[in-house]
């Protein structure tokens with residue numbers, strides 16, 4: 023390559039980097055605007071409360087943590103006229119059984135059942151755990167809610183409110199309840215900044231960006247796509263369910279309040295394992311993210327753009343990087359306050375430390391996703407293929423028992 027070719031190539035790359043930098047600020051701006059407009063907006067009642075449709079809430083459980091009982095209790099105290107609770111565990115030694123039974127005894131007026139044992143329809147353990155309650159559900163509207171989720175008394179109403187006739191799936195954007203300890207702060211900052219930015223901006227422009235920890239869907243729509251069992255072949259069943267619902271012409275929308283993850287386990291290393299697993303899923307399903315995700319991170323994009331600005335405009339790279347990083351921080355701080363709907367629930371110092379840690383560790387998490395040749399989820403190992411299909415882990419199906 024001659025010097026001219028080299029200079030032309032470098033100029034083209036530098037211009038592309040600058041364009042990418044503007045795109046990333048466009049994403050920040052959309053997420054903030056959409057967050058302000060959509061999150062926590064006042065819901066005008068459209069139909070009287072007693073005429074609201076019935077909802078079956080499926081809770082696939084695996085094990086116990088110190089918050090499980092209080093989290094599950096929030097499902098028994100929903101300010102909603104007609105719903106049933108369908109808990110399921112995959113084996114009869116699961117300690118969650120005792121917790122659920124004691125809550126069922128304490129709230130005899132709430133229609134609640136416990137299913138013990140899974141139906142093996144594919145590699146996805148969560149789907150296998152949910153097949154029995156899904157088949158037994160009496161209502162057409164199904165909420166799927168992960169074990170660590172806590173609701174406020176209004177959450178179910180807020181989700182149903184978003185289920186307009188043209189909507190097939192309502193997702194609660196992932197966020198966290200405020201818990202004690204730095205691990206909890208770190209997770210809350212992650213979900214309130216990077217995750218919220220991508221989730222809000224993608225949904226604002228109708229890009230499929232789903233996380234299935236708390237969602238409400240129309241059963242007849244899912245059944246037309248083959249039912250819940252059809253998605254047992256994927257680990258990222260949430261992404262493929264949203265895709266199948268959109269393919270039938272229904273909208274996928276965000277609920278006005280985020281999902282409150284409130285697991286009793288706030289370990290940073292386990293959280294990193296979870297993020298690595300999610301990164302592996304995303305990269306296998308959407309390979310363009312292998313390139314886009316790292317360049318969409320503040321540190322990598324900052325370094326690249328500092329070089330580009332210096333190359334094209336002779337700007338000091340250090341000054342550019344520091345300005346970029348400070349702006350990114352301020353934008354994330356504003357977004358966090360929008361998602362939290364109030365002041366920081368911890369000190370500013372903790373926010374800064376958790377934010378810096380996340381920004382500098384994110385390339386490492388993405389790298390770990392590339393280095394691992396298998397996915398680990400709840401002690402099961404899976405081999406994942408391009409397209410998101412997984413190979414079956416060894417699993418044993420128990421007889422199913424329903425306990426009211």
Ligand SMILES: CCCCCCCC/C=C\CCCCCCCC(=O)N[C@@H](CO)[C@H](O)/C=C/CCCCCCCCCCCCC
Pocket residue numbers: 042043045046049052217220221223224227229230231232233234257258259260261300301303304308311314315317318
């Ligand atoms: C030069 C700048 C370009 C920036 C491009 C930004 C690239 C996107 C970067 C990161 C994507 C992060 C997605 C976070 C949410 C995903 C959470 C998750 O992994 N969930 C899994 C488990 O529940 C789930 O199975 C996977 C779902 C797939 C999500 C795919 C998301 C694509 C989002 C793209 C957002 C771009 C927004 C553009 C708006 C104009």
Ligand SMILES: O=c1ccn([C@@H]2O[C@H](COP(=O)(O)OP(=O)(O)O[C@H]3OC[C@@H](O)[C@H](O)[C@H]3O)[C@@H](O)[C@H]2O)c(=O)[nH]1
Pocket residue numbers: 081082083084112146147148149151167168169170233234235236257258259260296399400402
């Ligand atoms: O083998 C399993 C694994 C998981 N599960 C249940 O599935 C739910 C989610 O599990 P975890 O909390 O371990 O995982 P995550 O929070 O990472 O899940 C998230 O990412 C992966 C997606 O497929 C899920 O839909 C999403 O909720 C829990 O309720 C858990 O009890 C099972 O019932 N069996």
